[in-house]
Amino acid sequence: MMQFVIRLHPEIIIKSRQVRKRFTFLLEGNIRRIFKRNHLSVEVRASWDKFTLIVNKKSLDKVDEVIELLQRIPGIDQIIQVEKSTFTDLDDICQQVKQAWQPLLVNKSFVVRVRRRGKHEFSSLDIARYVGSYLNQNCDTKGVELKHSDLTIEFEVNDNTLIQSHHRIKCLGGMPLPTQESVLSLISGGYDSGVATYQMIRRGARTHFCFFNLGGREHEIGVKQVSYYLWKRYSESHRVKFISVDFEPVVADILENVANSQMGVILKRMMVRAASQVAEKMHISAIVTGESLGQVSSQTLVNLSVIDKAADTLVLRPLICMDKLEIIDQAKHIGTEEFAKVMPEYCGVISKKPTTKADPAQIANEESKLDFGIIERVVAEAKIQDILSIAEEAAQQTEYVTEVDVLPDNAIVLDIRTAEEQEQAPLTLANTKVQHIPFFKLASQFAALPQDHQYFLYCERGVMSQLQAMLLNEQGYTQVQVYRP
Template sequence: MKFIVKLHPEITIKSASVRKRFTRLLESNIRVVFKHRDVDAAIKNSWDKLEVRPRNQEPDHIERVRSALAHIPGIEQVLEVKESQYTDFDDIYQQVSAVWGPRIADKRFVVRVKRRGKHDFTSVDVARYVGGGLNQNFPSGGVSLNNPDVEIQLEVDKDKLLLIEDRFKGLGGMPLPTQEDVLSLISGGFDSSVASFEFIRRGAKTHYCFFNLGGREHELGVRQICYYLWQKYGMSHRVKFISVDFAPVVNDIVENCESGYMGVVLKRMMLRAASIVADNLQIKALITGECVGQVASQTLTNLHVIDQVTDKLVLRPLICMDKSDIIKRAREIGTAELSETIPEYCGVISRSPNVKASLEKTIEEEQKLNLELIEQVVRASNVLDIRNINQVFGQEAKDIEAVSDLPQDAVVLDIRSPEEEDASPLELDTVEVKHVPFYKLERVFSELDQSKQYYLYCDRGVMSKYHTLLLRERGFQNTHLYQPAKPSVANEPSKEG
């Protein structure tokens, strides 16, 4: 068994020098991935294809070859070829029928033959003999030269028979790193994960910038997604994962900005910070998972206002995709199940977000902020080699079980933003409820009566769990996580709001 690797068509139409460079990069990438996946194979680089010959023909080893080749950018399709000796036409027919006979039941088929070397027969002679035998001895739908359901390909190369037993589609795209590096602003949701994949597939080394708005558990989940994307699709090259604690910036925005402008201002602050990170990595382009019209900050007007804050090229590969198509793509590439475990951050939510933000008004709102925080949080960011991304940082995240039944003497701390609390007040008949916004909680908690037991609450349970962890780490063991029991409702998941 050997594998014939076909190049993506866009590679084959490039100039001779570019095509040669791309093919060499692809060969190198295959070798690196094979080494990581414990694959032993010889690779031969030809003008229009690569030939991979596994030195170990055991089924599990062959399956590792298949899996590796299916997920390397730049490969259009892979042919699985069985190479053998033959004696005459009947021997060729017997070998072909053993593989393809059962597969043509009730299907129209055609036999295509290529021939190399000197023979006393033609390619058409072989095709007619094999095709006639299959048609006579197997219950097929007959031979169809122009519109077959099944195409049987074989090659007679001197005294060898090369029979294509199977084929599978590759990723397409371009080999890494034929394009310049990019920095993906990744949240772990469906959108940013798919956007990152699309640039890996296109041949760009994709580094990850994560703005931590949901705490330790959020970061660990996003790390898992980034590592998955790298390991499965981009393992041939090292990239960076940069985690920026954006809580101080969020606190500043929530405390000082007009509600309707919070979303646009937050996105601009993220682009400011990402631009600094990109400069440090000598990267010129930023990637986001934004889709026009999906949420208030993603109207054309607001995207234009957001982009004015940076001189970097901001690329949005999903800009015209429907959410359902994005989720479908996430399932295809394997990130959907991971993204479904990433809770949405429940902090900056505008009650009436402005869908046509004025640039002048946005700048006016930003003048209320401490812009020095941007450089401060970037300087304090955690930069990791993607290979080490699964190392748990600091103290292990603790398991905290949510409580739905509260004791009589409990005090519930509603840590939602004022806008969220006003829109949907938490009212409990027998338990005291205090509203302490999450961005003030750490400062004021020590001033509360420490003889009481406090149960933290937010709509989605992300910030409440995060701050429960933080308070416990600071010695406040009288903190717990509160989530009211709710009937389960099947909703379409959305992770990029």
Template sequence: MLAAHLIYKFIFGGTVLYLVKLFPEITIKSRPVRRKFIRQLRKNLREVLKEFDEGIKVTGKWDVLEVETSNDESIITKQITERLTCTPGIASILKAERHPLREMEEIFQLTLKAYGEFIIGKTFAVRCKRNGQHQFRSVDVEQYVGRGLKKHLKTAGVKLKKPDVTVALEIKDEFLYIIREQVKGLGGYPLGCQDAVMSLISGGFDSSVSSFLTIKRGLQTHYCFFNLGGKAHELAVKEVALFLWMKYHSSHRVKFVSVPFAGVVEEILTQVDDSQMGVVLKRMMLRAGERIADDLSIKALVTGESVAQVSSQTLSNLAVIDTAIDSLVLRPLCTVNKQDIIDISRDIGTEDFSKNIPEYCAVISKKPTTKANIGKVKREESRFNFDVLEFIFINDETQEVERFFAG
């Protein structure tokens, strides 16, 4: 596709057109499931794009969606493109011109007008994708247009492998699409196609990235925060949740539950053996998270744990931790290296938030066990006053993420 410095905004007929290509895993679903996913994606796109244009059109039913806006301001088209690239369910976004399909010569003339100034002095190749019944093949279009461009312009010639400029055309039924820019999408499934989950978020690298990954997979992701660091800690984590919501899943309303957990930690510090503190703390968090999730009819929890990253995350310890509840616990990062997690956080935009948030759970135990025994853990928990755990449900606070810092 065009090099970045050649990409520019294009306007035709007062509208800007985007072709939205579906995430490939959607296209291999059964017809009813595929139809459901596409319908959900259309709905999501209308929701996240309406702030840019109340009259924005999202059409298409099967293999590609078309997004049309009459707002051709460059800043708006840039924001629309960015929003599309951050919406789950999309493989790629193509900015395109759409024309009625006529004779081969007109295809060439339209392509010459669109691409002419960008291939002068450069190597190029014409690529055509075709769908529908026509009297010509895709290669016929490529050869005809390629010969014409070479004849009419002072180019560096045709180069089929790694050209400076790829002249991209698509023909679908009775329409010609001249592709002016292609941007990679987020992939994954449309948000709302799967059940909701509750992410236990601390604001650090791991929980932020694991939340992003469940969002990307189409899971409506709500947040549960165990406050161990006071109001400043809560505000910092809310900023992370708000950022994720605004950028990746604003098509749906999302809840943020803040749980005062300092009392639970204090009880653990006074009643539980040092070596078992980390495991017991995680079990208490799962218990609290499950109850909060149940109240919201959410059936699964999400954590940012990665196998062996810290002492509480050995397989033995994770197995014991999970026995505290019946709900499913998802660990999207279970096999991901720490540096890779940090790299993902940088890519998705959460790094600057996460690197400034302290890790409170890591300082609770001086000599943590790496091979927890369920019998010993239960004996330690028998000394824990579970009234303290009940108390947090009286004082937890639930907010809609979109209402953060409002008014």
């Protein structure tokens, strides 16, 4: 039997009894919901300080997928893989422990710790000594070290059952969704907004996505992909909304009427106003930005204070004390770096000498030249859609994209998954050429491919393939289809 012990994030454990009960109840529901959505057969058993997840027989061949899902659920601090088996004698125990631990013992010192229950002819200490001696003689180790070992081999003997715990795996941590109130994250597709969104999800806030479109359809498709990725990877236990606001009319009004040095601060104030109106419509009490203190001219303390006063809604800035390298490192860790690297910068307005100390009176004077009815209009016309409809929207674009499950002769398949996904589940097709171009590089690299071939885009669930194929079709590349085996 394969099972995992799920350890809770430490902050959950120190909560009061009532709060802890609520948090663990939510986390248990999230685990069940995510595994059901991913069609994996497991059982979840809750206890006071941990969960036990049992992988049912028909999902035993998908243990790697089980581990990956558990690592991405907010509220789980670590998981411990546990295997149960029967044994006949001490030699049998040694063989089974060796099979599990031998690859990890190479050039490592170790100690064996055993818990025993039931009636046996040997004690826990006897088992530990016997197994330790056997491993030391039959594995390439640095020997037994009782106090400062590299590895601790722990297992339990319960009557004739051997219970091995190994492979402690660090997980996301944080708080279960939705233990905090809902928030609205201003998502642009860049490094900062992606990491800020992740931070709020990890903290247990159901995080909706608000996108101010400054770059047309291509910009929107790119940001939809980032948003769908973040939701699918870290918060798929709960449905959220993706809101797209056409902000080009607002930018045009600023460019025409506002003094150059004040444009950056005023643009941010307009975004805060619009986001606040969207949040009010959705009964959300806070908005989230990726701003970091002193990173650019609009992010000085003075300017941030002036920006905040544009609306009464609480503005959260989870990256406020992070520097750019820290943000980029976290983007790498969560998987949004590749999106951000190729996402064009749509600044909207660029000031030659932007103010770093905005004067509220001057800002008010400049804003008096603007038509605030434009803000009301673009918010009223904003497109609000369920995050799942991004996948459905891509799948329904049959007028643009054809899906096939059987490839024609001489077809070329473009595997557009990330390098990590490709390594975990390589795509190998007999008699068919497979090229690897991650979806975030496809727009820039597709034009360099020979244009006299048919190309079939492949990804795990078809969402990214549909979005990319649709975009390439719109750009005139009609030989692009989707491969869904």
